[in-house]
Amino acid sequence: MRSKKKEIQNIRDLAEHLELSVTTVSRVLNGKAKNYRISKKTCEKVKQAAAHFNYQPNKLARGLKMDRSETLGLVIPDVSNPFFSSIAKNIEVQARTYGYSIIFSDSDEDPLKEKDAIGLMHSRKVDGLIIAPVGKENTRLIEEISKAIPVILVDRYIPGTHLKYITSNNFIASYDATCFFIRKGHKKIACIQGLTSSQSNFDRVEGYKKALADHKLNFNNKWLTGSSFGEQTGYDSAIDLFSEDKKPTAILALSNQISLGVLRAVKELGINIPGDVSLISFDEQPYTAFLSVPVTTIEQDKSRIGQEAVRHIHSSIIRKNIDYEKVNIQIGTRMIYRDSVKDLCK
Amino acid sequence: MRSKKKEIQNIRDLAEHLELSVTTVSRVLNGKAKNYRISKKTCEKVKQAAAHFNYQPNKLARGLKMDRSETLGLVIPDVSNPFFSSIAKNIEVQARTYGYSIIFSDSDEDPLKEKDAIGLMHSRKVDGLIIAPVGKENTRLIEEISKAIPVILVDRYIPGTHLKYITSNNFIASYDATCFFIRKGHKKIACIQGLTSSQSNFDRVEGYKKALADHKLNFNNKWLTGSSFGEQTGYDSAIDLFSEDKKPTAILALSNQISLGVLRAVKELGINIPGDVSLISFDEQPYTAFLSVPVTTIEQDKSRIGQEAVRHIHSSIIRKNIDYEKVNIQIGTRMIYRDSVKDLCK
DNA sequence: CTGTTAGCGCCTTCAT
């Protein structure tokens, strides 16, 4: 056997080189040697040759034939947000253990881009789709596609649909945080919310309201501001909250970026945390402990969210049937107590 | 024409429904109507039907036939690092404007995973590969694959190869930062480095050394510590730097995560920045201004790095030839002056 | 134990 490296581009070249049929080679390479009782010798030869020529089957062709691309679509609103990048990382790493590659798209908080991205995923024949929807705009589309392939929502979900989701228990997290404020003697508690059309935002706001109600505190609309999860919202809202006669003693910020904005405003205004105002923020980050004031946060279990998402989508895929088993997992959160909340009772 | 929605799964179904040949449908859908002088009427009918049935061509089949998957591979060491997540975002957004989807893989700072990821990209027939290599372990493999498809390195590059790269001008950035320390009267300047096998780290260290040399300051090995870009390295190095008789007056941290580690150590030790020690950190982040001490940073132009990478790879792809035109772009950085450097001259 | 062959969905050459 000449060891001269011919151009081995596909399985046929390899088969010819080995003087075997493509079938045999295919079988060996797909671990079906046993089923067809292919001789050890042949088996070894094939494997060695494949390794020698560094042959890798064309996944496009394989996908076309098998009707399975071994690919998962991932659509998230903003990877540069550390919350989502963490989720993305966990999903990718987990997905690979199941043999999937990730086709990734950043919807940039834009429903139109999201729509395109979903369409693309479909035409690329992903086996499943993991999506953190921007809002509710593409609900119909997502429901439609979920009839063809398994879909799972992460973080942000859409109620009133069959769509499965995995998210944090936002209601309880928010409820607990607000209660914590109240226990520390706060009565004027503001909440800076994110995207109002997102359900996780809604749940957080509900938790906040419920906590107020449970403690016979009136909910006042002037203390609920904000419109997106971004930094600018936090800044604008904080400025607003302090410019007028509102002046809350506590702020619940519904995302890490929002609290960064609050920090910017607070710095500009010369306001002191927790002296003048207390702060609790959603999303623990590696840097939160080292902020100008170490802020008390609500930590979400990003790694578990990612893992569960992949696990569920994988099991839907192998079961081949888009089951309507209800999967709506709300993963518990954890408060990390630091120095941004003042105890008014002392 | 019945508007009953038959199952339109592929181009043949669509053609049959329209009572046209697949050829014609294909041509219209690929914008080649003009070339074949297909009548306006036919054209319109086809487009409408495609939209109506929400038909999307199977990209797997298309890719197989065309030998172009319209897909770019992206392999980076850690998306949860905000520096890389920012790059990833810019790359994805830019790639989409050229019509590429991104197949993304996180090598998790592990050369083995990186190797697998690159192999997978190859078998998925990506049209081009953008990679921030972990170290130099997979140089051979990357060079090999670069003969088959365009490859471009971002951030971390590999010298002594033909591999194209786009990175920050790390040498100058580091040189300038060190000079700044010196100008402020510092003489005992430590440098906490990242992955020593990465060229960008090397360049940064070289810039640091050169600045010392240019100012007749001896480089002393005891002030060069660290071994990875992670947070723990920053912490360990800082502890080490302060525990002994070293006690530098200034620290140059070669990544944002390293400086977070420094901050952790400094907090634990009750050391004051910039009172006891000054700090300059690579990588500007949204939070850096709000850290316990707003830190002076070296900002890299992440959006430009991403854009250029995609631009170059796209042009290599359409030119169809893997040209050996040297592309080694070093993008300028910008220092953002804040309060973490003490002026010893005052 | 191994091989032959059809066909996945698409584009394109050649024919009309």
Next chain:
DNA sequence: ATGAAGGCGCTAACAG
């Protein structure tokens, strides 16, 4: 101005 047919690389009946 439109069609028919071959083939991209792979897997899986079906056939020995």
